[in-house]
Amino acid sequence: MKIKEVNENLDVIAKQKDRYKFNVSRSVGNSDRVQSTSFVDVSDIYGRVEDKNTLVRMLCESSEQHPHIISILGMGGIGKTTLAQFASKDSEVINNFDKVTWVCVSEPFDENRIAKAIIESLEGCTPNLGELESLFQRISRSIAGKKFLLILDDVWSDDYKKWEPLHHCLKNGLRGSKILITTRKESVAGMMESIGIIAVKEMPNEECWLLFRRFAFSGRSQEECENLEEIGKKILNKCKGLPLAAKTIGSLLRFKKTREEWQNILDSDLWELEECEKDIFGPLLLSYNDLPFKIKRCFTYCVIFPKDHNIEKDYLIKLWMAHDYLKEGNKVMEIVGQEYFDYLASRSFFQEFKKDDDNNIIGCKMHDLVHDFAQFLSKNECISIEDDGLKDPIINSSYHEQVCHLMVTIHRDYSFPNSIFSLRRIHSFLCNFEDSSDQLAPNILPKLFGELTCLKALTIGSMVKWSANVIEDIPKEIGKLIHLRYVNLRALIVRKLPEELCGLYNLQTLDISDCEVLEELPQGIGKLINLRHLENDGVWSLRYMPIGIQRLTNLRTLRLFVVSGGGGGGGTDNKACSLEGLKYLNIFGELRIAKLGNVSNVDEARRSELKNQENLLHLSLDFNTDEGERTNEDDEVLLEILQPPLNLEKLVIRNYRGNTILPNWMMSLTKLKRLTLSTCMNLKHLPPLGKLSSLEYLYIIFMWSLKMVSNEFLGIESDGTSSSFIFFPKLKTLWLYNMFEWEEWDYEITRKGEKEDDITIMPSLVSLTILECPKLKALPNHLVQNKALKKHIAGCPLLGYN
The missing domain is CATH 3.40.50.300 (P-loop containing nucleotide triphosphate hydrolases)
Known part of the structure; x- marks a missing residue:
């Protein structure tokens, strides 16, 4: 009704504009911002x-x-x-x-x-x-x-x-x-x-204190200053190193005479203070007003996380996506989310960025005052609360009616707040457990799912990777949450998911990462036609992938694909998706294929058409198996067939039983930056990795049959010929670990018509790690002579490192 009334008023205004022939002016008036000058004491x-x-x-x-x-x-x-x-x-x-x-x-x-x-x-x-x-x-x-x-x-x-x-x-x-x-x-x-x-970063606390006390203690006696110093330092903590806040709050306290008045400031939220709204939030408001409307919504949503919370970027973007904040015509929502995040980050709304090994931002925090500002703007639509057992965090607050997005932190030994069941209109419910051993009473989740039927985003799993949670069962009532688009069940100790989950047709993201005892996915998973992200990294207990997975044509993320053991895998013949099913999907980012040793028909692997996954950048091939031993030749043939896309940037090969790793496609990976060869038990010679022109990081682990590294590692043929003068041109980090039979590491550089001085090996190397290689006798000259190289060597007594 309110929207209808607003629309009627706008219609009246539009008619009056036309009646009086008003013209819309596009001119920009003078800025009312305070003009700065160079004058300063x-x-x-x-x-x-x-x-x-x-x-x-x-x-x-x-x-x-x-x-x-x-x-x-x-x-x-x-x-x-x-x-x-x-x-x-x-x-x-x-x-x-x-x-x-x-x-x-x-x-x-x-x-x-x-x-x-x-x-x-x-x-x-x-x-x-x-x-x-x-x-x-x-x-x-x-x-x-x-x-x-x-x-x-x-x-x-x-x-x-x-x-x-x-x-x-x-x-x-x-x-x-x-x-x-x-x-x-x-x-x-x-x-x-x-x-x-x-x-420019936040000011150190001691410097901020000097600025704060200059204003707060101006005109006071020594005795007054000493009496107020302790509480003043507590108030200063609200400023979090922001000079403007220290100056503004200090100026406000200058006219507060009694300790009680100071205590009132300490107990107040900053957005409740008129002076802060004008002087501290004013500059932030300028930055906020400069944001496009859609990004403003994304910014204010961030206040759902408590202060000093490590915000996982991918998690945040998927939450934005669940609430339709990222729709821009036909643009891919995940790309729009990345653009919005970068936009906010580049304008200093985020800080303390956490990065991965490739220097990509994966997390951040918000400055406390930016968080206060976002809370001020959201008018308590987005809140985070803690259940401390002292009072009901919802009923005893003034913002019960405004809450649309809620994160609640449950402390150990405290019961779940009953008032949450009354928030029937909320669209986000993120439950954060203070301790990984905490769990909800058995009746909580069925009741919660039955009441909060407007939810679009639900988190009852861990918000942090590698953190377990003891919830053991997902009740079938989850099927009532028909509007759900994001579900986080990360690190729960559930063995099975209810089939009712497959009725959530709007679901975009299902995060079951690190559910280490989960054995099966629901058979009806093919009904989730809008599913874009199946985050199942770390679910090593999965016995197979349900056959319906190949019907999820919108799926972009599938972290782990488990090859079924067939008849020996517990009667999964008619339920399991074969490796061929991958050809129906368009996977972005990374994929780990596990239990490749279960592949009984190489034609099945060939029909997977892995090389056509053009958006796949990181691939892990794990040759372990549920079956008995397989032959070395089986793995060699399978590796040749499983050709990845040529734009692959990261490749991992694990538990490989072949005698050689030299598929025809390997040297064609001209964009490969990271390569890991792990637990290749029968490998006696390393492939010619020195030819990989973009390789920056190389990890070789558990090569128990390897005794010598020679010319073949660089890519020099047995007759001494090579097409290259520089080997490993971009390699920065080399990691060699647990190679117990390795004795020799030397190159017989006999290139025809060339001198050894004309050969360059690993010119970009900055870090070398060698661990537990007890028989290695010596390092090659190019490593010994590199004085700038950072070496970490241990467990190599013949090299002088015990």
Whole structure:
């Protein structure tokens, strides 16, 4: 009804606009943001000395770029402008330039206003010019023969078309001229082609305290200061290293006379304080308003996680996807989610990034004040609560009616909050157990699933990989949650999933990772026609994949595919999907094929058409088996047939029984960066891996029959010929482990017509690890002579490392 009323009002307004012939104006008014200046009393600046010294050094050093561009990057209120002011007043900077010019840019990026401001600073008067061409000509003449420093504070626009003409006219100054910008957006620093970037971090607590007490304790007696110091330091913790917050809250406390008033500030949430809403959240609001509408929703949703929570990026994106936040025409939702995450990260809404071995971001945190700001914006639509057993966290709150997305942390020995059953409209329920041994009472989940029927996202498994949870049964009532799109059952100790799960036709993600005792997937899994992600990494107990899996044509993620043992696998003949079923899927990212030794018909493997999985980047081939021993030749034939796509970046071969690893396709993997050969028991010679042009990481583990590494490892033929002068050109890390019979590692470099000095081996190697190779006698010369190489060697007594 409210929406209907709003629409009727809009219709009336539209009719009045037409009646009175109002025109829609697209002009942009003047910014009402506070204009910054270069004036500052450096004695009032606390901390930032190290950052200032780094910036001064960058401003005064020579550079090939002309003019040299430096960026100061950070979230609103972190102190970017103060750092620029601090450095601009340094005597070394002042003496290094003929002219220092300060322009507050803000939004919009008005070229005329900026050009006039630059001229006014250079010449001392405002030019009476209207054309942009004339203004730029004037700037070019004014800086001719001068070494200048131009500081552009608070730059928001990353539109290169607006920046390019100004940049060109600034090239007329003397070499050594610099441009310093401050911005919240990483894209601005990139667009301006910054040579140096200073990412401003939170202030250390002791420096923040000095700034805080300057304002909070101003005008107080020594006795008052001592009396309030302890509580003041507790209040300072709310600032989390943000100078603007320390200054704002300190200024607020200056007029609070009694300890009780200070205690009230300590007990209050920041969004409840009017001064904080204006002065602390104001700068953050500018960043928020700069976001596209759809990304604003994604940002405020993040407040469902408690403060200081490690947010897993992939988990967050799948939650966004479950709530339709990522729909953009025909674009792939997962790609849109990655773009949205990167957008927020580049604008300092996230911090403390966690990265994988390939330097890809896999997790992050939110600054506490950014979290407070998001809570302020969400109006308690998204909340996280803790059940501490003292009071009901929902009923005793003022936000019962607003809650749409909830994360609850259950502490040990406390009962499940009954008030949650009354939240029938919530769309997200994320249950976080403080201890992995905690579990819900048997009647909780059936009741929960029966009441919260609007849920789109459900987590009752672990939020962190490798953390177990003792929930042993998923009740059939889960089938009532027909709107579910995301289900996290990660690390539960369930042996079987209910068939009712297969009635959740809207389901996009099913996460059963690390459910280490789960033996079967539901037979009706083929009904989940919208399933995009089956996260089943670490479910080693699976006996087979149900035949319906091959009907999931929307499936993008399948971490583990288990080859059935056929008649010997517990009567799975008619229920199991064969390896051939992979050809019906389009797998993205990574796939591990386990129990390849169960393949009884190589034609089945050939029909899997693995090489056509163009979006598969990481492949693991595990040749273990449920059956008895197989012949070495079986594995060699199977490996040849299982040709991966040519754009593969990571390959793992485990439990391989062949005598050689040299399929015809291996040397064609020109994009392969990581290779692991593990537990290849019969392998006596390593393949010619030195030919792999993109290989960066190589791990060789448990080669119990290997005695010698020689020319074949590099790719030099037995007659000494080779097509290459450089072997392992990009290899950075080499790991050799548990090779108990390995004795010799030497190359007989006898290339026809070439000298040994013409051969280059592993020029990029930075890390070498050799563990438990007790018979290895010596290292090759290229490793001994590499003094910069970081070596970790143990369990190799003949090399002098016990």
